Amino acid sequence: MAYYFFPSCKATAQFKEASKAAREYVNQKFGIKPIGCCRPNHRKLTADDKAIVVCNNCAAIIEENTEAAIEFLWQVIDQDPDFPFPDYHGEEMTIQDCWVAFEKRHVQDAVRSLLK
Numbered sequence: 001m002a003y004y005f006f007p008s009c010k011a012t013a014q015f016k017e018a019s020k021a022a023r024e025y026v027n028q029k030f031g032i033k034p035i036g037c038c039r040p041n042h043r044k045l046t047a048d049d050k051a052i053v054v055c056n057n058c059a060a061i062i063e064e065n066t067e068a069a070i071e072f073l074w075q076v077i078d079q080d081p082d083f084p085f086p087d088y089h090g091e092e093m094t095i096q097d098c099w100v101a102f103e104k105r106h107v108q109d110a111v112r113s114l115l116k
Helices: 009-014 016-030 038-044 056-065 073-078 105-115
Strands: 003-006 050-053 069-072
Touching: 003 016, 003 038, 009 016, 016 073, 038 050, 038 056, 050 056, 050 073, 056 069, 069 073, 073 105
Parallel strands: 003 050, 050 069
Antiparallel strands: none
């Protein structure tokens, strides 16, 4: 099984530092380098592969066009007992679930778990 990280074109463009940190985390922790944009690169995936994604649109493209397993970065981080969480000193936060992820309760649960 090969693992591929799709860092999201839009997130990379809009949140440069956070995207860089995510790419470095996935590479340093798991030795997975980003594969780039999901549109052309989803074709590289096989049914035995796993795609780690940030973006719901990337997940949808991969899901519609391949049999590869998909895991969101939030799930990966939530399962990492050594993840270096920042301390926001109890700051109150609001979550808005994306309509694209409406039926992906496992992703919503991972995000809520991370906020705890």
